[in-house]
Amino acid sequence: MDGKIVNLKSKIEIYKAMTDGANFADCPVRNVMQGINGKWSPLLVMALAEKPYRFGELRRLVPDISQRMLTQTLHELQRDGYVHREVFPTKPPSVEYSLTDLGRSMFVPLYQLVQWAELNHHAVRDARAAFEAAHA
C-alpha cells in the first residue's frame, strides 16, 4: 500500500467516486457518460453546438435517424440539462432546440474526443483489418 498503489488507482477512482465501493452500477460518473454516449446523442449535440435547430431541421440534417429516436434522444438531452426546448405558439407550432450552458460546457471535451476520432479513424480501421487478418 505504498505510493505506487495509491497512484495506481487515481484514474479509476474517478469512476468510483460516490459509489458504495462494491460496484460501479450506480456510479454517477458512469451515469453521465451513459447519457452522453447514446447512438445519436453526440451527433445531435454537435449539431446544436453550431446553432439552435427546429425539429424538422434536425430531421433533414440527420436523414437516417428515425423520428422516434430523434424525439427520444432530444427528450433525454433535455432531461439531463444539456438541451433547452422552446415552443413558439405559432400555427402550426414550431419548436426550437438549443444547448444550455451545461450543454455548451459538456460540448468542449466531447468535441475533443470527436476530433480525435476524426484524426485517428484510419488507424483504428487499419488495426481492425490487421486483427481480422491475423485471426483469419
Next chain:
Amino acid sequence: MDGKIVNLKSKIEIYKAMTDGANFADCPVRNVMQGINGKWSPLLVMALAEKPYRFGELRRLVPDISQRMLTQTLHELQRDGYVHREVFPTKPPSVEYSLTDLGRSMFVPLYQLVQWAELNHHAVRDARAAFEAAHA
C-alpha cells in the same frame, strides 16, 4: 447558402466525413465513437491508463463486471488497436493487458470527458430531478 450555412455545418461535417452523404450509418467517426462508448470500455481504458493489468486483476478491480463482458470488451479494445495483449507462457498461464500508443492517445480526450463528468454530475442530477418534478 451564404457563409452562415457553411459555418452552420462545420461541426456536424466531422461526422459526415467520408460518408456518402445519404446517411451516417457507416460514418467512420461514428464507428470509432461507438467502439469507445461501450458500457465497460471507458472504465477499462481508465484502469489500463494507470498501468498494465492481468485478467484476474481487472476482475477484482471492477467487481461488478461479468467475466463474459470483461473478455468481450478487452477483445474489442484489442481489435480496435487500443489494447495490447501479451501472453506469458508460465503455468498456469498469465495474460497482461496494456494500452498501445493509440490507446494512450485516445485516453487523453477520453480523460477530459470523464473529468468533466466528475465535475458536473451534480448539475446533471439536479437537472434530472427538476425535470422529473416539472413533469410529475
Next chain:
DNA sequence: CAGCATCCCTCCGGATACTG
C-alpha cells in the same frame, strides 16, 4: 410542424457451467 403510440425484432449483457 412536431410529435405520441404501437408493433416487433435485434443484440447487449448477465448468469451459469465447462476447459486448457
Next chain:
DNA sequence: CAGTATCCGGAGGGATGCTG
C-alpha cells in the same frame, strides 16, 4: 489463471400509423 460456450431476459431502436 484465463478464458469459451450456452442460455435467456430486457433494453435499444427501426417502421408504420395517428394526432393537435
